[in-house]
Every structure is written in structure tokens, then in C-alpha cells.
Amino acid sequence: MTDKVRLAMVGCGAIASWHLRAIEASVPEIEVTATVDIDPARANALAAETGALAFTDLSAALASDTFDAVDLMLPHHLHEEVATECLNAGMHVLLEKPMAPTPEACARILAVARSSNTVFMVAENAQYWPEINLVADLLAQEAIGEVITARACNFVPPLEEFFGGDDPWRFSQAAAGGGVVMDAGSHWIRPLRMWLGEIIEVVAVVGHPFPGMEPESLCRALCMFDSGVVAVFDSMLAPGPLGPDPLFRVTGTKGELVVDGIGRVKLYDGTEPRGTVVGQGNYLLSYEGELADFASAVLRGTPLAAGPEVAVGELRTALAMYRSHETRRWEPVW
8 A cells, every 4th residue: 555645636736736735734644646627837836846747638637547546627518528537547636526527427427436446525614614613513412402504604705726718618618517606606515515414495596696697696495404403595796895694503402603714613601792702723734624525535435524415415416406596486306
């Protein structure tokens, strides 16, 4: 057994830089040995940072025998084709969310992964978000009693590195498969599922306030969980300035937990009107946990915090929200 994961970064855009920072900060078991991008400038730039070999063709990279695992960070419509190629080549695969834009494509990827005898992981970093796991622990301790309701809110301005350029692929329905719900919305849906159970039904409306974005840039939804709890899901790519709003709030019979925009977890239990800070997290630390979990699964065979099939839940929730907007009624998550 080796003590290093030799990793190829496939797709050298904005998220690749975030993953690289996480590896450099706390995952020494991963060594980036190859970079792959159809844009040679991007592949070469990331290779220069890591000492890796740069490729513009995935098949040539796979034939080079310079890596054992891939980190796939590509437009959503490419996920099935590229993940399948890498799994069939015997690679361990870390695939950015969503696994694919349709449940049928997800099922095909999972079938190939099961027969590959390699590690397959969907990169839903919210599973490793420190604030989210702290709230999960506090809920397990009944810090706010029985949960009554919750809200997840992801109202953000566009980050230039993700939405910049002349024709960002996230503005294309064909490439992205959906908008704010399908993409970053999964980071807000996963915590709700971690805390409250499975979402069984949703009612939602979507809108298009952000200029030039073909898929939805706004969604407001109610989510019914198998526990009977109803939570609010709000997501928007904002065309203008925004005021502060908590990322999450969970309301119980004995108080409330609030996660604010700077990573503080506050407990409101009646002892302090402004709330008591019970933890301080950082969203970017979630990538360190994600990549460390992948490395451990590859090197030591440890089970992942959440198997890849769990990620299908966020996709099915997004698709149910889209159906609800069309039918104007509650839609089952299936």
C-alpha cells in the first residue's frame, strides 16, 4: 500500500484552486501529479503551482500512468462521460456535485462505480462543513429541544471566478442542467437532510432575476421531511447588493440555533438576548475534510462519511422543485 494518492485535477477552473488550497493546507496524503484542461493555459498554470504534468486530453493523461485518482471538476453535462471513462480506466474518482443532471445518468455512473473496485465519491463538501456538523451534534444533544422548523438561505452575489468571462457555462441550461438549486443549492439542501431526515415533498417557485442566466437564478421552496418537519429553502444569485442574513436557522421547542455568514454558530436559549456563540467554523474548511476523507478511503479503505448515492437526494430534490414550479403544487421527491 502506498502512502500517497497521486491525483490528477481534471478541469482547472475556479474550484480546482479551492481544492488545491485545501490539499496544501491539511491533506499531505494527496500529491497532485497531473492537471488536465482543454485550455492549455489553465492546465499549465495549475501544473506550475504543483509541479505536475499538464495535459489537454484526458485519454492521453490516463495513458501516461502518472496518477491513480482523479478530481473531476467539469461542467455538469460532462460528468457521466468523463466519470465513466475514468472509472473504467481503474481510477479512484472524486466527482464534483451534482453527480449528473438526471437520476438515470446517476444510476449509470453508480453501476459502473460498483463494478470498478475503486473509490467513487461525490464531492458534496457540506457534509464536512464544521458549522453544519456542530449543529448536528447540538441537535443530537437536544440543545433546542424538539425541532419545529428550519430555514436555509443562500442569497449571494456572483463570484467572478465562477460566473465571469464572456460565456460562463453556469449560465447555460444545457451545460449546467439547472441553476441555483442544481448547483450551489445542494450545499444548503444537504445540511437540512443531515439534520432533519429525508425530504419527501416540496412546493417551490423559481425565477430569473440575474441577467443572462438561462436556468433559474432564484428559488423559494418549502420542504416536507419524513419526520414531519417543514423547512424553508431560499436560494438566489443576486443582481444587486445584499444585506446580512443567516445561512441557516433551526427552531426548536426550547430555543434556536443560527449559523451566520461568518461561520459563527449561535444558540438562543433565553440566557442571552443576543445569543451565545457556541462555535466558530469556516466554509472553506469543508474542502479539507472532503479531500481528507477521499484520501483515507483510497489509502486505507475507510468508509466515506456519505456514500455517493446520498448525493442523488439533492438532485431529486432540485428536480422536484422544478416540477413544482411547473405544476404549481406539492411534488414528491422521487
